[in-house]
Amino acid sequence: MKRILTAAQMKQADRNTIETMGVPSLVLMERAALSCVEELQNGTWDTGKVLAVCGPGNNGGDGAAIARILKTKGVDAELFCLGNPEKYSEGMRAQKKIAENYGVREVKNPDFREYTVIIDAIFGIGVSRPLAGEYRRAVEAICASGVPVLAVDIPSGIHTDTGEVLDAAVKARATVTFACAKPGLLFDPGKRYAGEVLVRDIGIGFDAGEEETPWYGSVEKEDLDRFLTRTPMGNKGTFGKVLVLAGSGAMCGAAVLCARAVLASGAGMVKVVTEERNRTPLFCALPEAMADFWKEDEPLPEEALLQDLAWADAVVAGPGLSKSRTAKELLVFTVQHTEVPLVLDADALNLIAEDAEILSGCRAEKILTPHVGELARLLHMTIAECQRDPAGSAGRAAEKYQACCVRKDSVTVTAEEGREQYYINTSGSSALATAGSGDVLAGITGAFAAKRQCEKNEKKISLAKTAALAAYAHGKAGEAAEEKSSASYVTASEIIRGLQSI
Ligand SMILES: NC(=O)C1=CN([C@@H]2O[C@H](COP(=O)(O)OP(=O)(O)OC[C@H]3O[C@@H](n4cnc5c(N)ncnc54)[C@H](O)[C@@H]3O)[C@@H](O)[C@H]2O)[C@@H](O)CC1
Ligand SMILES: [K+]
Known part of the structure; x- marks a missing residue:
C-alpha cells in the first residue's frame, strides 16, 4: 500500500x-x-x-x-x-x-x-x-x-x-x-x-498523520499477492462461494462474463440466477456454473433464492439484469434477504437510482460499482460534475447509499463510507474500455468480497480495500491482455484470461 x-x-x-x-x-x-x-x-x-x-x-x-x-x-x-x-x-x-x-x-x-x-x-x-x-x-x-x-x-x-x-x-x-x-x-x-x-x-521523516483527511492511498501488487494467498488446507467451499444475479432474456453474455470472472479470480464456486431463456447458452458457455432461473412476469422462485442467498459468501447483482418488473422484484428480494457482502452493478444501480427505497432495510455490507454515467444518475448530478471531482463524487455516493463506492473511469477511485478515505487505482489503460469489462470487474469484486468473507477476523481487510484490490486486479488483467495485442483489440473475455498473467 x-x-x-x-x-x-x-x-x-x-x-x-x-x-x-x-x-x-x-x-x-x-x-x-x-x-x-x-x-x-x-x-x-x-x-x-x-x-x-x-x-x-x-x-x-x-x-x-x-x-x-x-x-x-x-x-x-x-x-x-x-x-x-x-x-x-x-x-x-x-x-x-x-x-x-x-x-x-x-x-x-x-x-x-x-x-x-x-x-x-x-x-x-x-x-x-x-x-x-x-x-x-x-x-x-x-x-x-x-x-x-x-x-x-x-x-x-x-x-x-x-x-x-x-x-x-x-x-x-x-x-x-x-x-x-x-x-x-x-x-x-x-x-x-x-x-x-x-x-x-x-x-x-513523515508522519503526515494517518488520521488526517482526506486520506489517499493506492494498493500495489504485493497487497494483491498477499490477499490472494490460498491456504493449502482449503477447499472449493472455503475459497468463497459467489451468487451472481445477472442476465435477462436479451443479455446472457453479461451473466457469463461476470460468473467466469468470479471463477478466474479465485472463488471456489459460482451460482448464477438468470432468466429462463439463458439456460442453454449459460451451461454451454460455462459448464463450471450452477444455476437457478426466473421467468419474466411469473412469481420469483423464492424458496430456491433463499437457499442460494444462505449458501453464498457474497452476492453480485446487476450485470445485464434489465430493469423489467420481475428484475426489480428480484433485486428487492435479494437486498432484503442478503446478509453477506452485496456487489451492486449496472442495472441494479440504475434501478436504485430511480428508486432509492430499494435499499431500505438492507443489512448487508454493500459495494457499488458505477461508471461515471451511473454515478451521475445515482447522485442526480451531471456527468461533468462527477468527472470534475473524482474522489468527492465517489465519497458522496458512499455516504448517500451507506456503501463503499468504486467509481469507474479512466482513473478508478474507491471511496469508503463514513470517512474521507480514497483508494486511487494505478493499474489499467484504455484497453479496459470495452463491452463487458464492467461485468468482469463486478465478478472479480464478488470473488474478492467472498474470499474476504471467508477470512478469519484478524486477517480481514476493509471492504473498501477489498474493492480497491479488485479494481487493481482488473486493471492489471487489462494490461496483460493489451501486451498480447494492443489496447484496441482487447475484449472482456481477454481481460478474464489476463487475470492468469497478473
Ligand atoms: N524544504 C522544502 O520545503 C522542500 C521543498 N521542495 C520543493 O519545493 C516545492 C514547494 O515549494 P513552495 O512551497 O515554495 O512552492 P512552489 O515552489 O510550488 O511555489 C510557491 C510560490 O509560487 C507562488 N505562486 C503560486 N502559484 C502562483 C501562480 N499561479 N502565479 C504566480 N505565483 C504563484 C507562491 O506565492 C509562492 O511564492 C515542492 O514542490 C518541491 O519541489 C523540495 O525541495 C523538498 C524540500
Ligand atoms: K514543477
Whole structure:
C-alpha cells in the first residue's frame, strides 16, 4: 500500500522533517535535486544542453540546484528564472546564489528550442492559482518547443490535489516527485501531463498523520499477492462461494462474463440466477456454473433464492439484469434477504437510482460499482460534475447509499463510507474500455468480497480495500491482455484470461 499526499499533507511532512527532525531544508532540496539529476543521467535523456526554468518558490530552488549539480558533472546547464527576485523563497534565493557561485549561466530570454532537455521547476506543490503573465507565457513556450521536459515534483500548472489544469500546464515526459505521489499526478488530466511518475525518497521523516483527511492511498501488487494467498488446507467451499444475479432474456453474455470472472479470480464456486431463456447458452458457455432461473412476469422462485442467498459468501447483482418488473422484484428480494457482502452493478444501480427505497432495510455490507454515467444518475448530478471531482463524487455516493463506492473511469477511485478515505487505482489503460469489462470487474469484486468473507477476523481487510484490490486486479488483467495485442483489440473475455498473467 502506498500513501498519496495532498499539498497540505506534504507541506506538513516537509515542515515536520525540517522543524521536528532537524533536517535542514537545503539538505532536502539537495536530495530532491540529486534524484532528478540521477533520472536525467540514466541514459534515456539527451543532456547536451539543459535549461532549468525556475519559479520563485522552493520548486525553483530545486531547479537551480539541478542546474548547478549538472554543471559540476560537465553538462551545459543554464538557468531561466521567473518572478520578482524580492519575492523569492529563502530556498530559491540560496540556491540561485550557489548556482551563480558555481558559474551557472542565467539566461534572460531563451529560445526553448535550442535545448535538449527542459527542467520544469516553475511551481510545485505551492501552486495556488491559475497561471498568468510571464509564467503562462513560459509554460506555453515550453509546450510549443517540443523539447522533452522533466517536471520537478509536479508539472507546473497542475493542481496538486485534483489534477486540474490551472489555465495552462507543462506537459512532461517524466515527473520526479518527492516522498509520495500526489493525487494530481494520478487523476486526469494531471496524469496525462505528468508522463512517467517517479517517486523518489528524499529523507522525509513523515508522519503526515494517518488520521488526517482526506486520506489517499493506492494498493500495489504485493497487497494483491498477499490477499490472494490460498491456504493449502482449503477447499472449493472455503475459497468463497459467489451468487451472481445477472442476465435477462436479451443479455446472457453479461451473466457469463461476470460468473467466469468470479471463477478466474479465485472463488471456489459460482451460482448464477438468470432468466429462463439463458439456460442453454449459460451451461454451454460455462459448464463450471450452477444455476437457478426466473421467468419474466411469473412469481420469483423464492424458496430456491433463499437457499442460494444462505449458501453464498457474497452476492453480485446487476450485470445485464434489465430493469423489467420481475428484475426489480428480484433485486428487492435479494437486498432484503442478503446478509453477506452485496456487489451492486449496472442495472441494479440504475434501478436504485430511480428508486432509492430499494435499499431500505438492507443489512448487508454493500459495494457499488458505477461508471461515471451511473454515478451521475445515482447522485442526480451531471456527468461533468462527477468527472470534475473524482474522489468527492465517489465519497458522496458512499455516504448517500451507506456503501463503499468504486467509481469507474479512466482513473478508478474507491471511496469508503463514513470517512474521507480514497483508494486511487494505478493499474489499467484504455484497453479496459470495452463491452463487458464492467461485468468482469463486478465478478472479480464478488470473488474478492467472498474470499474476504471467508477470512478469519484478524486477517480481514476493509471492504473498501477489498474493492480497491479488485479494481487493481482488473486493471492489471487489462494490461496483460493489451501486451498480447494492443489496447484496441482487447475484449472482456481477454481481460478474464489476463487475470492468469497478473
Ligand atoms: N524544504 C522544502 O520545503 C522542500 C521543498 N521542495 C520543493 O519545493 C516545492 C514547494 O515549494 P513552495 O512551497 O515554495 O512552492 P512552489 O515552489 O510550488 O511555489 C510557491 C510560490 O509560487 C507562488 N505562486 C503560486 N502559484 C502562483 C501562480 N499561479 N502565479 C504566480 N505565483 C504563484 C507562491 O506565492 C509562492 O511564492 C515542492 O514542490 C518541491 O519541489 C523540495 O525541495 C523538498 C524540500
Ligand atoms: K514543477
